[in-house]
């Protein structure tokens with residue numbers, strides 16, 4: 001455990017909360033957590049369950065109603081061909097990644113993923129007993145991982161490709177042809193694929209293509225999903241691992257010996273979201289698109305014109321756009337921004353890419369506009 005670092009984004013989040021407790025106004029661009037009231041379908045479903053007054057141990061793999069609804073949701077929106085027997089309910093997508101890697105890896109097996117990566121990939125890989133094998137991608141190629149990257153990087157020890165589409169922090173979205181080429185390369189290299197698709201419902205331009213929509217690759221692909229982003233339910237902690245029946249059996253054993261399953265009330269909250277997934281995701285997506293427009297329109301005016309990401313709730317921005325203040329490391333820049341301007345941003349280094357910072361545009365439009373103004377004032381001094 002000495003080698004395990006705490007989550008970078010959650011550390012910045014903790015600093016924001018400390019400052020807010022002292023009564024300071026902090027502009028929060030650090031947490032990818034849609035600041036929205038829960039859609040009523042979610043709260044009503046949870047309340048109905050709570051009012052029944054039952055509070056027994058849940059089935060460790062998840063309540064059957066939610067597993068069934070999750071498979072229907074993914075078959076409808078991601079063109080998967082799955083059923084309840086392939087679904088495990090986990091406390092968030094993060095635990096689903098951990099549980100899948102723990103289930104798949106032998107000690108010191110390598111897990112291949114692209115940088116910039118989601119902050120937790122290296123440490124979750126290590127906790128699961130594996131070794132991160134990181135391939136760098138570039139802004140010029142839209143931060144895309146290619147089949148060549150995979151084939152060049154694999155060694156005898158590489159076991160899993162941890163693929164992220166739509167991508168946090170870059171918003172990169174892969175076409176059907178690109179996803180197929182990646183899956184073909186993974187097959188050629190003998191890799192199992194864990195595909196993290198937690199932003200599947202927050203695509204602003206283009207089509208989301210799931211790794212689970214290729215029947216010829218079904219046996220080597222597992223999916224990670226979550227209610228946190230698509231349904232703005234981060235605090236309810238509900239995620240999903242979609243895998244073969246054999247892996248699902250192993251996940252169930254792991255759940256019985258670790259968490260004993262997710263809280264039943266939060267699973268019923270997720271049932272409410274999935275029973276009305278179009279409406280609930282539509283509500284979140286519309287709000288996030290307005291915030292995206294607010295973020296980019298304001299940023300264009302105060303700094304420079306940026307290319308809009310195709311998906312997600314983040315902007316991955318080069319430090320060079322911030323003049324003299326940007327002539328430093330991403331960690332030093334973000335520390336000064338929160339200490340001196342009360343603007344919380346995440347250093348690119350936490351995502352494996354120095355020279356960049358990540359903004360989340362999931363807070364209210366008012367907070368986004370005021371926060372960028374505070375940053376511009378600070379950067380110009």
Ligand code: PLP
Pocket residue numbers: 032091092093094095118164167168196198225226227228234238239
């Ligand atoms: N995967 C990616 C790419 C993420 O950005 C996140 C959260 O930020 C997660 C997984 C995990 O989310 P949760 O555990 O809230 O479902």
